[in-house]
Structures are given as C-alpha cells and as structure tokens.
Amino acid sequence: MNTKNLSFRTRSIHVGSNRDPQTGAVVPPIHVASTYVLPGAGEPSEFDYARTGNPSRQRLEQLVASLEGGVGGLAYSSGMAATHGAMMLLKQGDHVIAGADIYGGTYRLLHKVLNQAGIEVSLVDTRQIHRLDQAARDNTRMLWLESPGNPLMSITDLEQCCRWAKSRKILVGVDNTFATPVLTRPLEFGADIVMHSATKYLGGHSDALGGVLVTSQTEILERLHFFQNAVGNVMSPWDAYLVGRGIKTLELRVREQSSTALRLAEFLSQHPRVRSVNYPGLEQHPGYEIARRQMDGAFGAMISFEAGDDFSQAKTMVESTGLFQLAVSLGAVESLIEQPASMSHAAYDREDRLAHGITDSLVRISVGLESFDDLKADLSQALDSMD
Amino acid sequence: MVSPSRDVKQVSSAEPQGPGLSTLSVHAGESRQKPANSLTDPIVCASTYSFENSQAIIDYIEQDQQRGEYGRYGNPGEWVVEQKLAALDGAEDGVLYSSGMAAIVGLFMTRLNQGDEVIFFDECYHRSREFCTKHLSRFGVVTRQVKACDYEAMEDAINENTRLLVSESPTNPHLSVVDLERFATIGKKHQVDTLIDATLATPYNLRPIEYGVDYVLHSATKYLGGHNDLLAGVIVGSKEKLEDVRKLRGIMGAINAPHSIYLLERGLKTFELRMERHNQNGQAVAEFLADHPAVEKVYYPGLESHPYYEVAQETMRGFGGLVTFLVKDADWRQTANIVDHCKIARIAPSLGGVETLIEQPLVMSYFQCTPEERKRFGIQDNMIRVACGIENTADLIQDLSQAIDQATDS
Secondary structure (H helix, E strand, C coil): CCCCCCCHHHHHHHCCCCCCCCCCCCCCCCCCCCECCCCCCCCCCCCCECCCCCHHHHHHHHHHHHHHCCCEEEEECCHHHHHHHHHCCCCCCCEEEEECCCCHHHHHHHHHHHHHHCCEEEEECCCCHHHHHHHCCCCEEEEEEECCCCCCCCCCCHHHHHHHHHHCCCEEEEECCCCHHHHCCHHHHCCCEEEEECCCCCCCCCCCCCEEEEECCHHHHHHHHHHHHHHCCECCHHHHHHHHHHHCCHHHHHHHHHHHHHHHHHHHHCCCCEEEEECCCCCCCCCHHHHHHHCCCCCCCEEEEEECCCHHHHHHHHCCCCCCEECCCCCCCCCEEECCCCCCCCCCCHHHHHHCCCCCCEEEEECCCCCHHHHHHHHHHHHHCCC | CCCHHHCHHHCCCCCCCCCCHHHHHHHCCCCCCCHHHCCCCCCCCCCECCCCCHHHHHHHHHCCCCCCCECCCCCHHHHHHHHHHHHHHCCCEEEEECCHHHHHHHHHHHHCCCCCEEEEECCCCHHHHHHHHHHHHHHCCEEEEECCCCHHHHHHHCCCCEEEEEEECCCCCCCCCCCHHHHHHHHHHHCCEEEEECCCCHHHHCCHHHHCCCEEEEECCCCCCCCCCCCCEEEEECHHHHHHHHHHHHHHCCCCCHHHHHHHHHHHCCHHHHHHHHHHHHHHHHHHHHCCCCEEEEECCCCCCCCCHHHHHHHCCCCCCEEEEEECCCCHHHHHHHHHCCCCCEECCCCCCCCCEEECHHHHCCCCCCHHHHHHHCCCCCEEEEECCCCCHHHHHHHHHHHHHHHHHC
C-alpha cells in the first residue's frame, strides 16, 4: 500500500503494520529472536542479530519516521538513550547549545556526563535569537531545542532557530516529546533530528520505556545507526510492539488530552490560589502566537502553574489530588501531577533551577484522558487543601 | 496521600452522577496504589499461588477471600478488567473468558439443564447458533429460533421449560436493533432470564442492564480490546446471577491469559475515544454507500431508511462501525471483486479494531452453507460487511469509492 497520500491518522494505524506475509495476521507478530539464521556463511541478510535490527523495532521506526516526515528512524531503550544517541554525533572539543527550559535528564546528560567527554555546553533562552548569537562559538556543532519547554512550557520558534543554525552549519535536534508529531513536525521547520521519549505520548499508556530518533538525512541516519549498533541501547521488541500499538490512537489521545488541558488551564488561571499558569494555549502566554503557527490546532496536554505561596504548600497540593497521581513522567492516559523542584528537575542545581524560573511552588500536570469535569473537581479540591 | 473516599474503585458507575465514561475506562477496577507502587497493573503470569501456611488456606476457603489459588480460578489482572467492564456497563460484576464464544457457552452450560429450552432471535453470529442447534441439543436442551425482533413470536414460544431469552443488538450482519424494554419485560413477565449480546454496540452505545436485561455479553476481542490483538469474552450482570457462572468457568477452564488480559485493560483506556471515531466513520461510510449508484441497499441503524432507525434512536447513543450493504446487480464474484480492490480495508473476519476490515459473508462465514440455508439466514450473494476502524474518514470513503469504481470497470 502506498501510504504517502494518506492522512496522519490513517498512517498512524497502517504504516509498519502491513499484513504479515507468512501468517496473514492483521497485526504483525512480535519478533523476539535475538539472532537470525543466515542464508550462508558471510552472506548478508536483512536481519542478522537483534541489536543491529529487529523486525518489530523496524516497524516502529518506519512508523514514527512517517509521522515525523523523515527518511528513517531509530528506536532506543529509553528517551535518554535516544538523546544520548544523537549527542554521539558530537566529539571532544565540540560545543552544544541547549534550551534553558529542558528536561532535567537532558540537563544532567549535558552537564554531568558529556562534559566529561570534553563536550562544552551552554544553556540559552532559545526564545531570543540574539542569545543564540551571544552563545555561538566557532566549535558550536549542535543546537538542542524543546518546544514546549519542560517545565515552563516556553515556546521556541523552531523555524527561526533552524534558519539561524543552518546559516552556521550547526545541526539542530528537537526533543518533540511534549508536542508530538500530531501537533508539531520539526523536520518541516528545518530541524535535522527529532527526538521522542516514546515512553510518553507515543506509547501513551505508562507501560513501555523507549526513545526514538528521526532524521531528515540519510547520512545522519547511517551514522546514528552505526553508533546505536556499537553501543547497543536498542528498544526491546515487546516495548516496540506496545509503543506501536499506542500510536494507533495517538492522534485521538493527543487532541482529546489537549482540549481538556486548555479548559483546565483556563480554570487554573481564574483560581485565586494559583499565581501563574504556563500553558501556550492561553492568550496571555508569551509564546501564544508562535504556538498557534507551530502547533497544529492544539497546544498539548502539559501545564505548569504556581500553587500557593511556597514549597510546602505546593507539596501539600500535589499530595492531595485523587485522580491526578503523584508521579514523574507524562503523556499517558492517566493524569499525573508533580513538583519539578523535588521531582523531575531535582537533577538541576537549585540556583540553576531558580535562575530558569523553576520556583519551589511550581506544579506540573500531565493531563490524561479522564473527563474534564472529574479532573477539574480534583484540582479544585487539591488547591483548597492548601488552606 | 490516598484516602479511601477518593479511591476510584469505590465509585460505583451505577450512581447517576458518577465519573465520566473515559474516567471509568482509565481508572475503574484498579487499585490506586499498586504492587511496587507501579502506575499500571503488573502482569501476573503465575499459574499457581502460594499460601503462607495451612491456616491461610483454611481462611481462604472459609472466608471466601478473593486471592490467587490456581490460575484457572482467577488472576489479579482479570479481576481488575472484570470490574472495569462491569463499571462501563453499569453492572455489579463481570466474568471474563478466553473468547466471546467461551463466554456464551459458559453461560449456556451454567443456566441450561437437560429438558430446558432457550429461545433466540434468529439473526445472530453463526457460531452461537451452531452451538445451540448442534451441541446444546446433545445435552437435551431445546433451542427455539424466532424471527428477529418479533416479540409476539418470542412470547408465544415460551413454555414452562424456557430458561433463557437471547438476542444480539444490533444483530450481525443485518444490524437489527432490539427494543430492550420489550425484550426485558417479556423475560420478567415469564420469569425467564434475558441475555443481550451487545458486542456490536458496546457499553458506549447501548446499556442493556439499565433496561433490566439480566446478562450482557461482549466479545471483548472486538471494540473493547480494540486493536485486533487479543481474544476475550465477558458476561456482566448481578453478582448473584454470575456466582454459578464463575464457578463453572473454574471447572471448564475457559479463563483468559494474563498477557491478553493486560492488553484488554490497556485497550479499554482509549475506549471512549475509539468508539466516538468508530461511530463517526460508520455513519459517514453508511451515508456514502447509501448515496452510491452501485449500491442497492445499506444496513445501518443510523440511517433513516433502516427499519429499526426509531428503536436505535431511542436506545443507542451511536451506531458503531459495522456497515453492511448490497451491491446493485452484482453476483457473488462481482461483489468479491469490490472486496479484493480495497487497499486500506483488509479482508478478514472480526471487527471493532482500529484497522478497518472488510468481508463478504457468503465467502467468509457462510461458504459451506447451502443456498437455502443462506437464504434462511438472510445472507445474500451481493452482501458486503465493512467493519470501520478509526482511520481518517475521508481515507476510508476514498478507499471504498475506488474499490467500487475499479471493480465496476473491470
């Protein structure tokens, strides 16, 4: 079947899920074999050893590549393994610029792991292009972006940043975990690599761990695959199956969760105990206009807000919800709540955290598939519990 | 942080002001705090369960505790899914089986004794019919079939040996819709239990328990699992009416596997979203086909031309993804040609998954029947059944359109 002309949702269901030629199964089998019988000694075969390639993993890679509009993709054992996979394109003495509003784990990888390999790092507010000019060096090789950012939901103009980087021959990688390809496809704006923590919206059910890279260039894909095969941080076929199964409802989930999130953000912004709400779908959000251009019809399902007056009030709030469960991670059917200062962004030094606007009273929610009324009632009673 | 009053498990779906359907799909039946504090339920693969000591076994038996004993009697994942499914249907309890057929057979074997009689509306899944006519008869159970939705005929067929009234709603593949109030009332009046196979409707579109139907059956392989990757069946109803059913399942052994049960639980989390989309696609495809010059007739309860349109409007919230139609002036080979030209829809039995499936009942399920039998079952040579998935609506219509055009040209 030629899938090129099919819409996003139809591709989500069918790409990489061709009828199994051997059994006719409507859903392809999960290939668990670690190794493959070869046609002859030294003779090449499509698959030889599962670290190098596996049919179940390959189907997922083709699927995400199609949704992101890339030439190909690679699936990793976790989102961080994928980010690390992309960073392996760098070498000693290279400089990477990353957004200031990024996932704590990426911050840790850059500042506490890659720095040991002699890679230099600058964190920059990527909403302001002149800051990129200030940070750029002769040895700058990569720009790493997140939009919406984590946890402040800052919106970076991907097209503008990609144009800036291209003129300096700097590779652009975008962590598209929050937006998902349903809402934003960074390769269309000129990015070279898109990264996903597939654990989040792609899998969508809090039951698989994985990461994916998709690139717009064959040459980059081949280098990434060389590194992945050498390092071995591949996604298991079981998880690849679950993530692929999750993607079949990706568009439905993301649009529904985003629409609930917008209503919750509006509710929160009216609430007397909420000091500020970060959600790009609110008109007062500084990135609202860019988000409208860059995000396809919705603004995602992540919200952060400042609850109460201090660390302990925010802590009380996140511990008082009934439906929202206190857990890190995001993007699944179950709504989650957390306090970045003590949880997702605890890997930051406190000074860095405060410098980047992650205050002690910041609360982050991942809006799930539950009904709006139930979630609103839950947040409302949790906010009241601070008194 | 967890207080029992906020535990979703404690919230009964029977309450009119209860949680939304999607909240139930995600949370009902699950404990809020799970083993190892994991967010999702573990898959317990164990075939058997150990007891701390002999007294623990005695307590288990005497106190009728729900805990693992031997895998054939129950599984922690199964109990979660049963409660989730019961909550979605507004029922007290549910019993899960290895397939939809295992579920209906399990109920028949529990409820029917030698000399008993079962009456069912004659439009139904052909294997359900086959089990009744060919196998229940071996145990001295009498099966009476009456025309679908002929309530007077059903009432006339009741005698002192009648134990069960059975129907699908909507029926397969003609999509006739049962007046549940009438159906349940006949059962109550004559003190005969009623069973509705609501597989094609799902709890999203139809809620038979609210009409007083005693048992609701689903092939959970279809919309409930929703991804064409598991087999399961369930019967929901009152605890009292399901007690013996569960006991017999323990003996017959038609319990589901832990891995499939997990996939079912996972599939249910997006149940409401998927059903909205199946309903939209079903309605749009039915309307497209109804306007197509090459189509003779469309069976879909959401079309005004459907004989049960009014009943469907009263009892159903939406009409599902299944659409049956007749091709104008076509023999069975010309009809098969349309099926063969589909590019998105795959030729396969089953329905209710995210992928659209298509089949010609004559070829798929009724090929071994004589023409007389097919005529009796209402299966026509030019009949096609489309089970709409959740793909983009325009893509599905385009696919059917080009298949009809190409088949007509060739």
